[in-house]
Amino acid sequence: MLKRVIGALVGREMDRRDGSGGMKGAALGWAAGSVLRRMGPFGTALGAAYVGKKLYERRKASKRRPL
Template sequence: MFGKIIGALVGREMDRRDGSGGTKGALLGMIAGSGLRRMGPLGMLLGGGYVAKKAYDRRKASRGPRSY
C-alpha cells in the first residue's frame, strides 16, 4: 500500500518537472513504484526521501527570503 502511494507521489513530482499532461507522470510513477518496491525497504526510503526533499524545496521557495 505504501509503495503505491510513494510511487504515485514520485510520478507526480517527475511530471511537475516538464509541466505536460498527467499520463506521463502516472506511467512514470507506476514504473518507479514497482522498481522501488522491488528494492525493498531501502527503495521505499529513497522514494520517500525524494518526495520529502521536493516538498521541502517547494515550501522553502514559496516562503521567499526571510529577514531577521
C-alpha cells in the first residue's frame, strides 16, 4: 500500500511540471508505481527520495519569497 501512495505522489509531482493536471498525472502515477513496485525495496526508497526532494525544494523556495 505504501508503494501505491508513493506512486501517486510521484505522479502528482511529475504532473505539476506542465500544470495541466488530469488524466496525465494519474497515468504517470500508475506507471511510476508499477515500475517502483517491480524494483522492490530499492524502488520504494527511490520514489520516496524523489518526493522528499521535491517537497524540500518547494519548502525552501517558499521561504525565500519576501513578504
